[in-house]
Amino acid sequence: MVATTTRNESESNSSVGTFRLVQFGLFALVVVSIVNLLVLSIGLALVAFPAEFVGGPFGPLAVGPVVVNSAVAAIGATLVYGVVSRYSERPNRMFTIIAGMVLVLSFAMFLAPDLSGAPPNVFAILAVMHVTAAVTIVGILTRAMAQEGSPDEVSRTSQSIISRGAATRRGSVWEPTPRELHSTSTPRGPIWR
Structure with missing residues (x-):
């Protein structure tokens, strides 16, 4: 007699298919980039920032670095979620915990020499972008796992x-x-x- 059981999130052998993970990862990359650009636009419209932080192609609040860093975060999170979903009994919970720890560690970036002498409003907008990126990426990727009843x-x-x-x-x-x-x-x- 050959039988299989239905898959559900609490089983250790349940993982997200590669194609589905790539789809959700690309979606997360696009959405987090758009969300961070919106946060940046709102921040720039509300508060005056020094030119060295906004101007040029490599300033921390320039469009290029915001999009690139958002993309790197989304790709890294997608890879981590793929591994976690493969080996964890509760992948969404484990991934959320890991993402929270990475978010806290990402605030260490504020100690970078590039940001020395930056006014508090630069740190504030960067912190908001980090938090919105984490919430967006976690929210999208944790939906990649097919929930029972979906x-x-x-x-x-x-x-x-x-x-x-x-x-x-x-x-x-x-x-x-x-x-x-x-x-x-x-x-x-x-x-x-």
Whole structure:
């Protein structure tokens, strides 16, 4: 008798598929870049910043570094989420904890020599961008894991029921009916290995 169990987030062998992870990672990259540019635009509109922090292509509050750093954060977070979802029993919780620790460590960047002599409003806008980036990335990537009851999960369950025909469900394990056990043909469908 060959049977499989339905996947859910609490199982250690559940992980996000590579294609789905890449999709959510790219989406996170685009969204976090846009969100940080909006935060930067609002900050620049509300507060006057010294030219050395805003002007030029490499100032900490210039558009280029904001987009590049947002992209690097999204790519790194996507890779970490892929690993965490592969090896953790509770990947969303573990990833959120790791992201929180990385967020706290990211504030050490404020000690960089490039920011020496920066006024407090530069630190404030950078801190807001760090927090919004973390919240955005975590919010998007943790949705990559198909939650039980989501349309994807319901669709897979429905397809396996239809393809199995007379199968019955006992607990969380699909078991063949006596008729299927004595069949000479090999059952076909997504749940048979």
